[in-house]
Amino acid sequence: MTIPSTTSLAVADVVRERRVRPGFARTTIERLGTVGCIAAGVLLVIALAATFAPIVAPYDPDFPDLLASLSGPSPAHLLGADALGRDILSRLIWGARITLAGPGLVILIATVVGVLLALLAAWRGGRVDTAISWLLDVLFAVPGIVFGLIAVAIWGPSLATVVGGLAIAYVPYVARVVRGAALRERNMPYVSAAWLQGHSGTGITFTQILPNVQPIVVAQAVSSLGFAVIDLAAVSFLGLGVQPPTADLGLMVKSGFDSVLRGQPIEAIAAGSLIVVIVWCVTIIGDRLTSSARSIR
Amino acid sequence: MSLGPYLLRRFGGLLLVLLVTSFLVFGLLYLAPGSPLAFILGPRGGTPEQIAAVTEQYHLNDPFFVRYAAWLGDILRGDLGYSIVYRQDVSALISSRVGTTLALVSLAAIIISVVGIAVGTFAALRGGWSDQLTSTLAAIGLSTPSFVIGVALISVFAVGLGWFPTFGSGTGGVDTLWHLTLPALALSVASAAYLARITRAAVLEESGREHVQTATVRGLATGHIVRHHVLRNSLIPIVTVLGLTIATLIAGAVVVENVFALDGLGSLLVRAILQRDFAVVQAVILVLVVAFVVVNAIVDFLYTFIDPRIALGSRQ
Numbered sequence: 351m352t353i354p355s356t357t358s359l360a361v362a363d364v365v366r367e368r369r370v371r372p373g374f375a376r377t378t379i380e381r382l383g384t385v386g387c388i389a390a391g392v393l394l395v396i397a398l399a400a401t402f403a404p405i406v407a408p409y410d411p412d413f414p415d416l417l418a419s420l421s422g423p424s425p426a427h428l429l430g431a432d433a434l435g436r437d438i439l440s441r442l443i444w445g446a447r448i449t450l451a452g453p454g455l456v457i458l459i460a461t462v463v464g465v466l467l468a469l470l471a472a473w474r475g476g477r478v479d480t481a482i483s484w485l486l487d488v489l490f491a492v493p494g495i496v497f498g499l500i501a502v503a504i505w506g507p508s509l510a511t512v513v514g515g516l517a518i519a520y521v522p523y524v525a526r527v528v529r530g531a532a533l534r535e536r537n538m539p540y541v542s543a544a545w546l547q548g549h550s551g552t553g554i555t556f557t558q559i560l561p562n563v564q565p566i567v568v569a570q571a572v573s574s575l576g577f578a579v580i581d582l583a584a585v586s587f588l589g590l591g592v593q594p595p596t597a598d599l600g601l602m603v604k605s606g607f608d609s610v611l612r613g614q615p616i617e618a619i620a621a622g623s624l625i626v627v628i629v630w631c632v633t634i635i636g637d638r639l640t641s642s643a644r645s646i647r
Numbered sequence: 648m649s650l651g652p653y654l655l656r657r658f659g660g661l662l663l664v665l666l667v668t669s670f671l672v673f674g675l676l677y678l679a680p681g682s683p684l685a686f687i688l689g690p691r692g693g694t695p696e697q698i699a700a701v702t703e704q705y706h707l708n709d710p711f712f713v714r715y716a717a718w719l720g721d722i723l724r725g726d727l728g729y730s731i732v733y734r735q736d737v738s739a740l741i742s743s744r745v746g747t748t749l750a751l752v753s754l755a756a757i758i759i760s761v762v763g764i765a766v767g768t769f770a771a772l773r774g775g776w777s778d779q780l781t782s783t784l785a786a787i788g789l790s791t792p793s794f795v796i797g798v799a800l801i802s803v804f805a806v807g808l809g810w811f812p813t814f815g816s817g818t819g820g821v822d823t824l825w826h827l828t829l830p831a832l833a834l835s836v837a838s839a840a841y842l843a844r845i846t847r848a849a850v851l852e853e854s855g856r857e858h859v860q861t862a863t864v865r866g867l868a869t870g871h872i873v874r875h876h877v878l879r880n881s882l883i884p885i886v887t888v889l890g891l892t893i894a895t896l897i898a899g900a901v902v903v904e905n906v907f908a909l910d911g912l913g914s915l916l917v918r919a920i921l922q923r924d925f926a927v928v929q930a931v932i933l934v935l936v937v938a939f940v941v942v943n944a945i946v947d948f949l950y951t952f953i954d955p956r957i958a959l960g961s962r963q
Contacts (some may be wrong), residue, residue, distance in 0.1 A: 488667050491940050493898030496932060503920045503928045504679045580792045584902045587794045588917050603798055607906075610802045611813075618802065622795040630790035 386638035389631040396628060400446035409437035411444040411597045420614040430616045432602075433609050438617050442624055444597040449628065452513055452592075453578035459517035461571045464524030469555050471525075472532035483529070486522040494519040495581050502590045512591040516581055520574050527570045531563040565643035573636030576629045583625055599625050654948075661944045665937060669722070672933045673715050676705070676925065683707060688731070689923045697731070704728055704926075722933070728926035732919070737930045740915065745934070748904070748911035750823060752896045754831035755838075759896075760889055763839040767846025768878065771854065781843065788840030793899055797833035797906035804829060814908040830907040834899050838892040845888045849881035856880075882953050890946025894939045901935075 382390055399406050408428070409415075418424075418431040429438040471482040494516065501515025502508075535541065536559060544554045585591040586600030594601060599621045606618030679686040684693075687701050702708060706717040721728075727737040770781040805813040811829050853859065854877050862872045901913030908914065912931050919927035 488664065488671075491664050491668055491943075492936050493895055493939050495898050495901065496935060499901070499916065499920060500675060500932060503925070503932075504675060507921075576790065584792055584794055587792075588902065588905055590917065590920060600794075603795060607798045607801075610798065611806060615802055618798050622791075622798065625795060626787065626791050629792075630787060633786065633790055 381642040382635065382638050386635055389634040392627065393631040393635070396446055396624075396631075397450060399443050400450055403443045403447055407437075407440035407443045409440040411436060411441045412595055413437070420609060420612065422614070422616060429620055430614070432605060432617045433612070433614075438602075438620055441597040441602060442599070442620055445599045445602055445621065446624065446628070448509065448592055448596065449579060449583060449599040449625065452509055452582045453516075453575055456513050456516045456520060456578045456582065457571050457575045459513075460520035460574070461524050461567065463517070464521045465528050465560075465567055467521070468525045468528035468532055469559065471529050472536050472559070473551055473555050482525075486525055486529075489518065489522040490526075492519070494577070495584060498581060498585045499590065502585070507590045507593060509592045512582060512585045516578060516585075519581075520578060523574050524567070524570050528563055528567055531566045532559055535559045535562050565639070569636060569639035569643045572632060572639055576632040576636060579625065579629050579632065657944065657948065661940065664940055668936050668940065669719060669933060670715060672929055672936065673718055675929065675932075677711075687925050689925075700729065727930040727933075730919075730924055730927050732922050732924040732927070737926050740927060741912065741930060741934060744911050744915050747823075747827075747909050748897075748900050748913065751827055751830055751834065751900055751904070751909065751911060752893065754824070754827055755834040755896055755900075756889075756893045758831055758835040759839045759842055759892060762835070763842025763889075764846050764878075764885060766839070767843040768850050768873070770843065771847045771850035772873065778847075782847070785840040785843050788836045789844070791836060792902075793833050793837060794902050794906050796836050797830065797903055800829045800833055801907070827909075830903050830909060833906065834896060834903045838896065838899075842885070842888055842892060845884050846881065849884045850877055853877045853881045883950065886946065886949060886953055890942065890949070894942040894946075897935055897938050897942070 379387060403411075413436060415427075415431060415435040415437070417435065418427055418437075419435040420431065420433055421427060422430045424430065427437050427439070429442070432438055432441065467482050467486075471479040497519035498512045498515040501511045505511040541554060541558060544558055545551075549557075582591060583598075583600035583603070586598050587604050589604070592598040592601055594605075602621035603618055603625070606615070606621055609615070610618050676683050676686065683705060684698065684701060684707060687705070688697060693701070704721075706714045709717065725738055727741065729735075730737050730740055733740055766781055766785075770778045800811075801813055805811045812826050859872060859876050862876050900911060901916055903909075904911040904913035905917055912934065915927065916931040916935075918924075919931065
């Protein structure tokens, strides 16, 4: 009985040794590269401002200063005020909250569900794999934003409904990539080794395969986040997502659009550009993570 | 696999997916809170005649699967239901609007393929700073939502310069083309940027191949090499992305039509959702999904014609 225990000890040592690696911060910086780090920095600043909106924003985002209605930039209102006289800068900062948190939640749900489905398909194989792949194919047959619209049609316009609908739409995008990667890992010798040692399928999946596909999961989640930001903002723009008077970037483009027709483009330009900057940063980071996740193997 | 059985299998798969999606669209009604009858009639309540009409249209007195079969039968006969809000047959509503959406998507598809392939090839062959510039522009284009571009285009070219009309889809012919130019541009930017990126990568990879080197050494004209040796061989990734893109345009049109107030399927869908006109919502979603699935299947089939090396049914 001594031989098996020493073997598993040795393996445990190897596993422990593999975990000693350069710090998380350093590897992340290396993976991102210069442009990726700049993008991450910009995104961090926006995220911090959004998180601490109550402290950072100069005004209450809903406070109407009717005298300042449609005014341009001034010392009192750095980016001017919208048609109802609300401070545009403050509304941008508060709007960024929903524009980051909503899609973040969409991707979080889609990633958890997608990864679980993918790991289940890869480990069980056979009929389970066929059934899951088929389910993903059916989900792929509906264009993403349509899921959001369907959810709204049934449960009425609100942020929660759209987030739920879009989360389902993004499941196949995560699941398909992760399934492919997990299948590759599943056929590796280290998995058979763990199996021979008597580890359970669930144990191997979560302690061996999941850590090895983790870079791909993260890269795919970040890449999808950019599209989720666009989809969610679009649904809000259509008036089917976040409801006024809540500050949201998609809604601000819409109300700014009416101001454009009245000769004041600042709100539309500011909200539109902030969306573009957020999506651009997320996409750059996603691209970097994807190419480094590919180069690891 | 030879062509006949392949087509049959492919068509069978297509039918299966369509059957499942139609079942899901049908099932939507039963996901809604409250009874189907109350959901369809909504806060409007309903006269006994309306209740009878809805019960008959959705076959509410029959068991669930009989209901589905009857509903599917109605659709196959072209009966998409009756709109409570418009007091019109849904099929009439849809057929009067499908033209605008079709024109918008086709125009956008043309813009995307011309601009995307041209810019991508140019960037790959020129290299240097023009490559850098186009790659940066493509990255920005890819990050910009269509409704932001739409608002910007209207502000500059319709309100500011007055070159194009602001709203509506025109009276037909050249006038429609005129009205659809800005919407089609707004719909194309992101996809054209993506296609340019894919084209650039494909052309770069292909022009490094030995057969291209051979052609150059043989003294063939650069234009000939690019057209017949490089582009021809890069077509597979380009057509894949182009096909997927056109399929997503169908959904993208929903947003753009609302920015430009075009009377297409997308604006019909959004208005129907807001007015809780469920028969219209169900029918338009069904049309969008069917179009999406069919376009994807056609692209899949086209591969074999573009590249005879790909065996029918294999996916490489």
